[in-house]
Structures are given as C-alpha cells and as structure tokens.
Amino acid sequence: MSATSTKSRTYSISQLAEEFAITTRTIRFYEEKGLLQPKRNGQTRIYSAADRVKLILILRGKRLGLSLEESKDIIEMYHPDQDNSHQLQTLIDKIREKREQLKTQLDDLRTMMRELDEAEARCADALTVMKNVTTSS
Amino acid sequence: MSATSTKSRTYSISQLAEEFAITTRTIRFYEEKGLLQPKRNGQTRIYSAADRVKLILILRGKRLGLSLEESKDIIEMYHPDQDNSHQLQTLIDKIREKREQLKTQLDDLRTMMRELDEAEARCADALTVMKNVTTSS
DNA sequence: GCTGCCGTTGACGTTAACGTAAACTTGGCG
DNA sequence: CGCCAAGTTTACGTTAACGTCAACGGCAGC
Numbered sequence: 412m413s414a415t416s417t418k419s420r421t422y423s424i425s426q427l428a429e430e431f432a433i434t435t436r437t438i439r440f441y442e443e444k445g446l447l448q449p450k451r452n453g454q455t456r457i458y459s460a461a462d463r464v465k466l467i468l469i470l471r472g473k474r475l476g477l478s479l480e481e482s483k484d485i486i487e488m489y490h491p492d493q494d495n496s497h498q499l500q501t502l503i504d505k506i507r508e509k510r511e512q513l514k515t516q517l518d519d520l521r522t523m524m525r526e527l528d529e530a531e532a533r534c535a536d537a538l539t540v541m542k543n544v545t546t547s548s
Numbered sequence: 549m550s551a552t553s554t555k556s557r558t559y560s561i562s563q564l565a566e567e568f569a570i571t572t573r574t575i576r577f578y579e580e581k582g583l584l585q586p587k588r589n590g591q592t593r594i595y596s597a598a599d600r601v602k603l604i605l606i607l608r609g610k611r612l613g614l615s616l617e618e619s620k621d622i623i624e625m626y627h628p629d630q631d632n633s634h635q636l637q638t639l640i641d642k643i644r645e646k647r648e649q650l651k652t653q654l655d656d657l658r659t660m661m662r663e664l665d666e667a668e669a670r671c672a673d674a675l676t677v678m679k680n681v682t683t684s685s
Numbered sequence: 686g687c688t689g690c691c692g693t694t695g696a697c698g699t700t701a702a703c704g705t706a707a708a709c710t711t712g713g714c715g
Numbered sequence: 716c717g718c719c720a721a722g723t724t725t726a727c728g729t730t731a732a733c734g735t736c737a738a739c740g741g742c743a744g745c
Contacts, residue, residue, distance in 0.1 A: 440733060454693055471656050476613025488667045506668045517657055519608050520650055530625045531643045577703060591723055
C-alpha cells in the first residue's frame with residue numbers, strides 16, 4: 412500500500428482559477444470575506460477538495476443571484492461547525508426560509524420561460540408574414 | 549355608456565411605489581435608465597397600465613438576478629418597436645440565449661433545493677439524537 | 686546573476702442600483 | 716393668505732464584488 416494514494420488531492424490557486432474560469436483575485440477575495448480558509452505552505456495557499464466544493468457552491472449561488480453572505484450561510488449549512496451545532500434549529504429555519512425564496516424564484520422562472528416562448532412565437536409569426544409578403548409580391 | 553369606463557387606468561408614482569413596496573426614487577431611476585417612459589401632466593408623471601406591467605417585469609427580473617439592462621431587453625421582447633421589427637431575428641436569438649441561461653438557473657435551483665432537503669434532514673437527525681441522549685439519561 | 690513566472694499583500698478604482706439630502710414648484714384647504 | 720403634502724431635479728453618498736496596478740518574494744532555467 413503506497414503512501415501516494417488518490418486521497419486528499421490539493422489545488423493551487425491558479426488551478427482553481429482556470430478550472431472555474433475566474434481570476435485568482437476573485438478567489439482571494441472570497442477568502443477575505445471568510446468563505447474559504449485554505450491551508451498554507453509558507454505564503455502559498457493550498458486548496459483541498461473541500462475548498463473546491465465550497466467554490467462550486469459559491470459559484471452556483473452566484474448564478475442564482477445569491478450574495479456572498481448568503482452563500483456563506485449555505486456553505487455553513489453543509490459544514491455545520493461540529494461543536495457549534497447547538498444552533499441546529501436556527502439552521503433548519505434558515506434552510507426553510509431559503510427554500511421559500513427558491514420556490515418563488517422557481518415560479519418566476521417558469522413564468523418567464525412561458526412568456527419567452529410566447530414572445531418567440533410571436534416573433535416567428537411576424538417573420539413568416541414578412542417572408543410571405545416578399546415572396547408573393 | 550358613460551365616459552368614465554374602466555379602460556386605461558392610470559397611476560401616480562406613489563401609488564406604484566406603495567403597490568410594489570419600492571421607493572419613488574427607484575421608479576424614477578428606472579426611467580432614468582430608459583426602462584419606463586411615463587406620460588406627463590406638466591411636471592407630474594402619469595403611469596399607464598402598460599407602464600405598470602413593465603414594472604412587474606423589472607421586479608421579476610430582479611428576483612431572478614437580471615440586471616436592469618437585461619430587464620430592458622426583456623421588456624423590448626414584449627413590446628417590439630413596431631417599425632423596428634427588422635431586428636426580429638436578433639430578438640429571437642436573444643430570447644433563445646436568455647432561455648438557455650434560465651435553464652441552467654433552473655438546474656441550479658433544483659440541485660440546491662435537493663441539497664437543502666438533505667441538509668435539513670441531517671440537521672433534524674442530529675436534533676433527534678440530542679433529544680434521545682437527554683431523555684435517556 | 687539575471688530573467689521569467691507564479692504567488693503574495695495592500696491600496697485604490699469601478700460599476701450597478703439605488704439612498705439621502707437640498708432646494709424648488711404646485712395643488713388643495715382651513 | 717399661509718402652509719403642508721406630494722411631486723420634481725440635481726448632486727453627492729453607499730455597498731457589493733470584484734479589477735487593476737504596484738511592489739515584493741521565491742525558484743527554475745539559462
């Protein structure tokens with residue numbers, strides 16, 4: 412059994428930056444805001460697989476329009492401070508609240524999708540009409 | 549048939565502000581950015597039902613994380629400049645693009661919902677364990 | 686030893702989406 | 716008439732989420 416197993420991969424800041432198409436500045440910024448706490452090798456930051464997952468959560472949050480603060484909360488939902496779990500009920504409440512928000516968002520999304528469909532149909536119709544006019548003249 | 553029919557209702561700026569729980573400043577700001585073009589009675593702005601619909605679109609866009617610029621585009625999808633319809637194809641492309649974005653967003657939403665469910669379940673479990681410990685001692 | 690290249694911190698700049706404040710007009714009413 | 720409430724414009728302030736230098740350290744290769 413060799414010591415160089417597959418477990419506990421690590422990443423450099425530029426590796427992560429490239430993988431997720433963001434800048435190193437951005438990653439450091441997230442750390443500054445307390446969303447990431449990578450290990451260090453002297454000066455240099457070393458990111459674990461868990462850090463990478465957190466980044467994924469942050470970026471997904473961004474796509475959903477969450478603020479960094481909100482993403483921070485979400486991350487803590489996944490990694491509740493082991494000793495800090497006396498706030499479990501608070502956490503559950505937060506989750507429920509967030510889920511409510513996501514639900515309205517989902518409704519908004521569906522509505523907008525439907526309306527976009529209709530808008531496209533109208534545009535397509537208009538285009539057809541124009542073609543007919545030009546070919547029949 | 550009286551002249552005071554139900555058609556073409558109008559709204560004052562503060563009426564709309566109250567209805568949608570935003571400030572008048574915000575509404576004027578949207579106008580400044582070209583999202584609204586209310587009629588005027590001298591100085592005073594007068595909003596039509598169409599203006600109100602546009603506001604609804606803007607606010608829904610906001611909930612979905614759209615920028616005002618994007619909401620502006622969306623609004624134009626609903627009210628394509630009649631004479632300006634030579635850009636219909638461009639418009640359709642925009643709609644398709646926007647729908648793609650909404651699709652990823654929908655996936656993100658579903659994923660996050662699912663994961664929140666799991667997180668809540670884990671928290672609930674943890675709570676149960678704690679109760680058992682305290683009652684069995 | 687010099688040159689890149691990657692990494693670091695720190696400071697300042699930028700954009701979007703409003704908030705806030707000042708200074709003014711205008712219609713209604715007691 | 717005096718005054719208030721609601722409206723207006725203009726201008727500056729604010730927050731979040733980075734971008735953009737600047738100045739520096741370490742090390743790999745020539």
